[in-house]
């Protein structure tokens with residue numbers, strides 16, 4: 001029948017499609033979420049992942065910078081945002097952002113990752129200068145990955161320009177990639193309930209498509225474990241898959257586990273280990289055209305992130321160094337890990353640790369390499385349809 005030890009017979013037809021390399025349907029995604037056979041789902045996701053990435057698990061040395069938490073949106077799920085003058089509000093100068101970037105590069109970072117609140121007083125030129133100053137502060141090989149689609153839309157509004165023009169200006173100033181934040185869940189119902197001022201789903205997807213057309217690689221996220229249904233999660237994955245079919249520039253998908261503390265939704269319980277692992281695995285199975293599934297250890301915890309490498313995950317993100325968004329919402333993880341910490345985590349699982357940059361260009365393969373991956377993410381636009389190209 002198939003090579004998996006399935007407890008839930010409802011998974012058998014899905015398993016056959018996974019082995020055949022066929023695209024899973026919305027009904028398959030819903031059925032996966034309805035199943036309690038976590039190990040069965042995990043085995044299928046591990047199979048799908050090994051077909052794409054072999055025995056490799058990627059990590060990177062990176063530096064996150066959150067230049068301000070002052071934000072005019074104040075979404076209900078966010079513990080990070082403050083209003084001007086409120087206790088705990090902060091804003092960095094361009095000098096401070098450039099210094100942090102320089103320090104990150106001196107510590108070996110291959111990525112400077114910048115995400116902020118929507119500051120009501122920052123000008124368009126300030127944002128463009130932030131990219132320029134960051135670019136100037138780091139060597140050429142360091143990738144500047146900055147601003148979610150929500151920030152890009154905000155800049156377009158304050159500049160009276162189109163989002164595509166904003167992306168072109170930022171690219172000219174030195175922007176290489178966009179992070180995947182701000183997507184939340186592509187459901188109007190949840191948006192109206194918890195982030196009504198934020199970028200609409202169609203616009204988030206359009207902005208990422210525009211970035212891809214300009215040769216700016218991007219990531220994609222999904223904030224899960226709050227008021228969304230599992231059907232809404234599956235719809236989110238399918239909309240990302242459709243966008244990837246159109247423009248092909250998503251490098252990685254990162255499910256973000258909701259942290260309720262200090263938010264307006266703090267009566268919610270947060271996610272469980274079961275939900276985290278099945279969500280990562282189902283993402284691997286549904287997103288046949290996005291090469292990498294990333295476990296962001298900051299939000300998942302180190303233990304779940306490590307185990308997830310047997311559940312379809314091929315990337316455990318990076319050293320990070322400074323993280324405020326999740327820690328202000330109650331994360332108990334450290335803010336930083338060393339390269340050796342990440343290497344130890346990966347080695348213990350029997351995978352090959354591969355240090356990468358944002359674009360999945362290999363910096364260094366550690367240890368032996370018994371199994372070559374079917375595909376390495378290349379330039380945006382050149383990304384093959386990985387679900388089709390893969391071989392067992």
Ligand code: V47
Pocket residue numbers: 077078079115148178179180181182183184219220221223254256257258259260263296299325326329
């Ligand atoms: O956009 C906000 C989310 C995102 C909470 O692209 C929360 O490589 C959980 O996007 N609980 C920012 N999540 C982080 C992000 C990210 C992280 C790591 C890697 C990449 C990448 C992107 O964090 C926000 C929002 O969706 N968020 N509040 C919260 N209470």
